[in-house]
Amino acid sequence: METTSTSTRINRNNTPFSLISRGWKEVRDSADADLQLMRSRANSFKNLANSFDREIENFFNSASIASFSVPSPLKSSTSPDFVKKLRPTFSEIRRAYSAPEISKKVLEKWGPRATLGIDLSAIKNAIVAWEVDEERRWAVGLDRRRKLGFREFWGEGKEGGGGKFGEWKPIRVLKRRLREFEKKSEFGEIFGGLKNSEFVEKLKSSLKAIHKEPQESKEVPPLDVPELLAYLVRQSEPFLDQLGVRKDVCDKIVESLCSSRKNQLLLPSPSSGESTLLDENANDELDLRIASVLQSTGHCNDGGFWTDLSRHHPSDGKRHVAIVTTASLPWMTGTAVNPLFRAAYLAKSEKQNVTLLVPWLCKSDQELVYPNNLTFTSPEEQENYIRNWLEERIGFKADFKISFYPGKFAKERRSIIPAGDTSQFIPSKDADIAILEEPEHLNWYHHGKRWTNKFNHVVGVVHTNYLEYIKREKNGALQAFFVKHINNLVTRAYCHKVLRLSAATQDLPKSVICNVHGVNPKFLKIGEKVATERELGQQAFSKGAYFLGKMVWAKGYKELIDLLAKHKNDLDGFKLDVFGNGEDANEVQTTAKRLDLNLNFLKGRDHADDSLHGYKVFINPSLSDVLCTATAEALAMGKFVVCADHPSNEYFRSFPNCLTYKTSEDFVARVKEALANEPHPLTPEQIYNLSWEAATQRFMQYSELDRILDPEKNDVQLSKTYGKSITKAVSMPNMSEMVDGGLAFAHYCLTGNELLRLCTGAIPGTRDYDKQHCKDLHLLPPQVENPIYGW
Numbered sequence: 001m002e003t004t005s006t007s008t009r010i011n012r013n014n015t016p017f018s019l020i021s022r023g024w025k026e027v028r029d030s031a032d033a034d035l036q037l038m039r040s041r042a043n044s045f046k047n048l049a050n051s052f053d054r055e056i057e058n059f060f061n062s063a064s065i066a067s068f069s070v071p072s073p074l075k076s077s078t079s080p081d082f083v084k085k086l087r088p089t090f091s092e093i094r095r096a097y098s099a100p101e102i103s104k105k106v107l108e109k110w111g112p113r114a115t116l117g118i119d120l121s122a123i124k125n126a127i128v129a130w131e132v133d134e135e136r137r138w139a140v141g142l143d144r145r146r147k148l149g150f151r152e153f154w155g156e157g158k159e160g161g162g163g164k165f166g167e168w169k170p171i172r173v174l175k176r177r178l179r180e181f182e183k184k185s186e187f188g189e190i191f192g193g194l195k196n197s198e199f200v201e202k203l204k205s206s207l208k209a210i211h212k213e214p215q216e217s218k219e220v221p222p223l224d225v226p227e228l229l230a231y232l233v234r235q236s237e238p239f240l241d242q243l244g245v246r247k248d249v250c251d252k253i254v255e256s257l258c259s260s261r262k263n264q265l266l267l268p269s270p271s272s273g274e275s276t277l278l279d280e281n282a283n284d285e286l287d288l289r290i291a292s293v294l295q296s297t298g299h300c301n302d303g304g305f306w307t308d309l310s311r312h313h314p315s316d317g318k319r320h321v322a323i324v325t326t327a328s329l330p331w332m333t334g335t336a337v338n339p340l341f342r343a344a345y346l347a348k349s350e351k352q353n354v355t356l357l358v359p360w361l362c363k364s365d366q367e368l369v370y371p372n373n374l375t376f377t378s379p380e381e382q383e384n385y386i387r388n389w390l391e392e393r394i395g396f397k398a399d400f401k402i403s404f405y406p407g408k409f410a411k412e413r414r415s416i417i418p419a420g421d422t423s424q425f426i427p428s429k430d431a432d433i434a435i436l437e438e439p440e441h442l443n444w445y446h447h448g449k450r451w452t453n454k455f456n457h458v459v460g461v462v463h464t465n466y467l468e469y470i471k472r473e474k475n476g477a478l479q480a481f482f483v484k485h486i487n488n489l490v491t492r493a494y495c496h497k498v499l500r501l502s503a504a505t506q507d508l509p510k511s512v513i514c515n516v517h518g519v520n521p522k523f524l525k526i527g528e529k530v531a532t533e534r535e536l537g538q539q540a541f542s543k544g545a546y547f548l549g550k551m552v553w554a555k556g557y558k559e560l561i562d563l564l565a566k567h568k569n570d571l572d573g574f575k576l577d578v579f580g581n582g583e584d585a586n587e588v589q590t591t592a593k594r595l596d597l598n599l600n601f602l603k604g605r606d607h608a609d610d611s612l613h614g615y616k617v618f619i620n621p622s623l624s625d626v627l628c629t630a631t632a633e634a635l636a637m638g639k640f641v642v643c644a645d646h647p648s649n650e651y652f653r654s655f656p657n658c659l660t661y662k663t664s665e666d667f668v669a670r671v672k673e674a675l676a677n678e679p680h681p682l683t684p685e686q687i688y689n690l691s692w693e694a695a696t697q698r699f700m701q702y703s704e705l706d707r708i709l710d711p712e713k714n715d716v717q718l719s720k721t722y723g724k725s726i727t728k729a730v731s732m733p734n735m736s737e738m739v740d741g742g743l744a745f746a747h748y749c750l751t752g753n754e755l756l757r758l759c760t761g762a763i764p765g766t767r768d769y770d771k772q773h774c775k776d777l778h779l780l781p782p783q784v785e786n787p788i789y790g791w
Contacts, residue, residue: 220293230257230286235736237509247507258286319352319709320430322455324405325437326416328358329386330370332606333550334629335463338517339437340390344398345518345696352433352709354400357425358386359407359416362772369409369416371581371604379404379777393522394692404777406769414552414583415441417762420769420782421448433705434458436495440466440508443490445762447751450744451494459703460495461516462505465648468624469554493744497703501627503647515627515651516699518692522608523636530613530638531681540638541616544575544675548607548630549622551582556622559644561588563621563667565595570668574675576619579612580604607633616640617674621667627651631658636690638682640674642667656680 223231230253233240237250323343327336339356347354360382366375376382383402391397403426406419422442426434431454436442439460443451451458466487470480484506491498491508498511530540549555564571581604592599605611607630618634618641625631625648634641635655643649645660652658657679659670688694700706750756751767758764768782 223290223293226257227286227289230254231290233257234286254286320355320432321346321352321435321705322355322357322426322430322433323435323437324357324422324426324442326359326407326418326441328382329389330372330374332371335437337520337629338463339435340386341394341518341520341692342435342516342696342699343400344390344394345692347398347400348396350399353430355403355426355430356400357403357405357422359418360404360773360777361407361409361416362776365407365409368411393520395521406773406777406779408763408766410763413761417445417766418442419763419766419773422446423449423451423454426454428454431455432457433708435703436460438463439491439495439498440487443494443747444486445751445757445760445766446490446494447748447767450741450748452496452740452744457705457708458495458497459705460491460498460508462498462500462508462511463626465504465506465624465626467506468504472554489743489747493740493747499699499702502650504626512702514698514702516695516702517627517629517632518695519629519632519636519690520608521692523633524687524691526608526613527636527638527682527687534678534681541614541678543577543614543616545617545619545642545671546577546579546612546615547619548579548604548612549620551578551580551585551588551604553584553588554624555580555582556620556624557584557588559621559623560619561592561595561597563664564597564599566664567668568595568597571671574598574671575600577602577615613637616679617642617671619643619671623648632690635682636687638679640677640679642670642674655682655686657682 233250233253237247240250323339323346325335325339327333329336329340336358339358343354343356346352360379361369363375363377367373376385382404386402387398405422405425407416408419409415410417423431423434434451434455434457436451436458439462441464467480467484470476470483473479487506488509492510495510498508499516500508500511500513501515501517503513533540547556547560549557551557564576575598577600579602585601589601592601616639618631618639620628620631620641620643622628623644623646627648628643631641631643631649631652635652635657639657641652641655641658643652643658643660645662649658649660653660659674661667661670682690700709754764754767757767769777769779771781773779774781
């Protein structure tokens with residue numbers, strides 16, 4: 001009632017000073033109430049102890065009367081002696097525990113490893129509580145007790161105690177008398193017909209009722225200095241990478257620090273006392289070791305300063321995957337085609353809802369980007385074009401959503417730059433898992449909500465080797481230096497996991513190398529058709545060699561012309577058909593004509609076009625590709641591929657039809673070998689490895705989506721240790737997350753300044769979308785959409 005009236009008064013008057021004054025009063029009243037409760041509990045424990053003494057005394061008094069009322073040959077010798085010996089012992093116990101000086105001594109001498117034969121915790125608690133009320137009364141006697149030695153106060157100690165606290169002497173005497181009584185009275189009946197064994201068992205059970213076996217200590221060994229240093233190095237890997245210390249060097253440092261503790265990473269099993277090795281399938285034994293220590297302390301990390309805990313939690317039983325890319329059909333580029341196939345095959349499983357977010361260009365930019373003067377008046381029209389193109393190639397209806405975000409085309413960079421906050425075009429209710437195709441490209445000038453705050457899991461897929469392109473430009477080395485560190489910053493700040501298609505890409509934080517792309521199913525069907533024709537004895541390939549790609553110098557045309565010019569005599573009579581369109585078309589053709597190279601330039605076309613089926617050899621000398629889609633398509637069609645011995649072609653080396661070269665002389669030899677022989681038929685395993693089904697499976701594994709989408713694999717755990725399992729994800733504080741949050745905040749502040757954006761090459765006016773985007777996409781003006789300037 002007092003609490004209710006106080007709450008009513010606070011609601012009536014809510015001024016700061018009144019709240020402070022009343023707050024202090026409530027604290028004082030609450031403390032007084034707690035002290036009164038402590039006193040009442042202390043009195044109850046004191047009464048409990050006195051009741052215990054009376055019950056024991058009444059028990060032995062009744063036992064003495066019964067022993068003399070029943071005739072027995074043992075009653076005159078055994079029973080009286082036993083009772084007479086026990087009663088002084090209990091009197092001694094009562095007198096000792098009734099001494100007011102003992103409670104303070106109990107507090108001082110009760111060590112953390114103390115083990116008594118009989119747990120008198122109730123009496124101890126009563127004494128501790130009694131101390132609060134009787135502090136003045138025993139203060140003088142305390143000084144006298146402090147002069148006694150430790151073992152003199154507690155007794156001689158338990159036999160074999162190994163230096164630990166032993167049993168108190170009266171308790172030890174009591175147990176010895178009980179054993180003597182049990183031996184002397186092994187035969188005969190006493191106490192009203194009860195057998196001696198029954199009496200002893202009842203006495204033992206009554207004593208056990210107040211005795212609790214102390215639990216064995218299952219302490220986890222604390223972290224030592226090498227382990228702490230190893231964890232510090234592990235968490236600082238992205239920062240050390242900025243300083244030039246590579247990841248493999250950090251791994252060696254961690255391994256050397258942990259080598260001395262390798263044997264101590266064996267954790268004791270609670271059941272058999274044997275050692276259980278940390279789970280070999282765990283990604284990081286060091287992190288799990290730290291997690292076990294933190295769990296033993298009860299620590300749980302609920303997030304840090306930069307962590308946004310208000311994240312999406314699916315309520316409909318399905319997870320939501322948003323794929324964000326930097327290009328869209330009809331622009332036939334890798335970042336337009338591959339994310340489209342990825343969305344279709346992820347949606348095919350129907351285990352999750354999928355949204356594909358692609359850029360929308362105004363009509364003026366569409367005329368610059370899309371081929372054959374193809375333009376769209378509305379997003380719905382372009383969406384229909386995309387779906388029709390896709391369904392013609394995959395053979396099934398893909399059930400996923402296509403959305404658009406504002407974008408602008410940068411002529412100098414030949415790429416689309418997002419305008420405004422791209423993340424806002426994924427509704428909060430669907431913000432669960434994000435796949436960022438080209439994460440560095442998407443976030444160079446990203447000025448909006450942090451992806452890892454809005455989404456539960458963010459995966460970046462690196463498509464392009466930007467450093468290779470930039471090095472070809474003026475002052476390329478200096479530009480590449482800055483772009484390298486900016487790419488490190490944005491991928492670390494905005495992604496949980498980064499997938500690199502090959503080792504030809506920049507080594508980014510949190511990244512692994514895996515080819516997560518497949519080929520259009522149409523190319524696999526062409527390959528099957530070619531294999532069938534060859535089995536029937538028909539000629540599948542009637543043409544020689546060809547090259548296909550966008551006609552810009554960086555796409556391999558420079559390497560191609562250099563190789564053919566150097567070995568023009570060695571390849572006498574060799575003719576190469578070149579298919580492609582691009583900004584450098586006139587310059588490339590002029591150079592080839594000037595060098596008198598036997599190149600036949602033709603208009604660019606789809607690689608699956610019927611006119612290309614008869615070629616036997618595909619030549620790709622490009623060194624700027626990350627994972628050439630055209631190379632995979634040529635292999636799927638059963639052709640020979642002649643390509644450079646380069647990290648971008650590492651995945652294709654396992655195919656027998658892939659012929660790689662290291663020198664220009666090797667190039668000539670591989671071309672002649674391919675023209676003189678027939679390609680090997682693809683095996684079913686090779687066909688599957690090229691498919692999008694296999695690519696989607698690899699993507700799910702390496703992006704950890706299979707673990708995230710499967711609730712049973714949601715946490716990385718050890719086998720049960722210390723009676724419970726250790727969860728790495730929940731209890732691990734991560735210093736790296738704090739650094740990532742700081743980098744994201746710094747990036748947000750820098751990209752919010754229009755002058756800095758222009759200095760770093762951003763398109764003017766791309767911090768927010770413009771009026772034409774508002775009209776095309778039916779958006780509110782950015783001043784209305786985001787009226788408050790802030791994160």
